[in-house]
Amino acid sequence: MSALQSVVPENASDRGGEEQREILFRVINRVAVITLNRPAALNALSHAMIRELAMLVEHCRNDDGIVALVLKGAGNKGFCAGGDVREVYRLAKNGDSRWLAFFVDEYRLDYALHTFPKPVGTRRYRDGRRHGPRAGGAFAHRHRAQQDRDAGDAYRLPA
Numbered sequence: 197m198s199a200l201q202s203v204v205p206e207n208a209s210d211r212g213g214e215e216q217r218e219i220l221f222r223v224i225n226r227v228a229v230i231t232l233n234r235p236a237a238l239n240a241l242s243h244a245m246i247r248e249l250a251m252l253v254e255h256c257r258n259d260d261g262i263v264a265l266v267l268k269g270a271g272n273k274g275f276c277a278g279g280d281v282r283e284v285y286r287l288a289k290n291g292d293s294r295w296l297a298f299f300v301d302e303y304r305l306d307y308a309l310h311t312f313p314k315p316v317g318t319r320r321y322r323d324g325r326r327h328g329p330r331a332g333g334a335f336a337h338r339h340r341a342q343q344d345r346d347a348g349d350a351y352r353l354p355a
Contacts, residue, residue: 219231219245219248219252226264227265227266228256228259230267232268239270239276240278240279242280242283243283243294243297243301246305253305264315265312265316265317267318279298279302284299
C-alpha cells in the first residue's frame with residue numbers, strides 16, 4: 197500500500213475515522229497540505245508518523261502537479277511538539293534498540309524537508325505560535341503560510 201493510499205483525505209470527514217488518522221493529506225490548488233492529527237499529544241511525532249510523513253514528502257517532491265507543501269497541526273495549541281519522547285523513553289527503558297531507528301528516521305525526515313525543492317510552509321497562528329520545541333524539519337523553510345484562527349483554510353504563500 198502506498199503512502200497516499202494509507203492516508204485518509206482531510207475532507208473525508210463524512211466517511212468517518214478521520215479523527216483516528218495521525219496524518220491527514222490533501223491537495224488544494226496544487227498545494228499539498230499535510231496535517232499532523234494528534235492534538236491530545238500536541239501533535240508529537242510517533243515513529244509511524246515520521247515514516248508516513250517521509251513517504252508523503254517524497255511523493256510531493258516527485259509529483260510535478262504539486263508546487264508547494266504546507267504542514268500544519270490539528271487543534272489550536274500549535275504545530276508540533278516534536279518527537280514523541282514518551283515513545284522513545286519507553287523503548288530505551290525496555291532495552292529496545294528501536295529508539296535509535298526513531299532518531300535516524302526523524303533526522304532523515306528533517307533533512308528531506310531541509311532539501312525540499314519546493315516552498316514549504318507551516319500554519320502560523322495570529323498570536324505567533326508556530327512550532328513546538330523540536331519541530332526540526334519545519335525550521336528550514338524560507339516561505340511562511342499564515343492562517344488566522346477563524347479564517348478557515350486560507351493559506352498565503354509568497355509568489
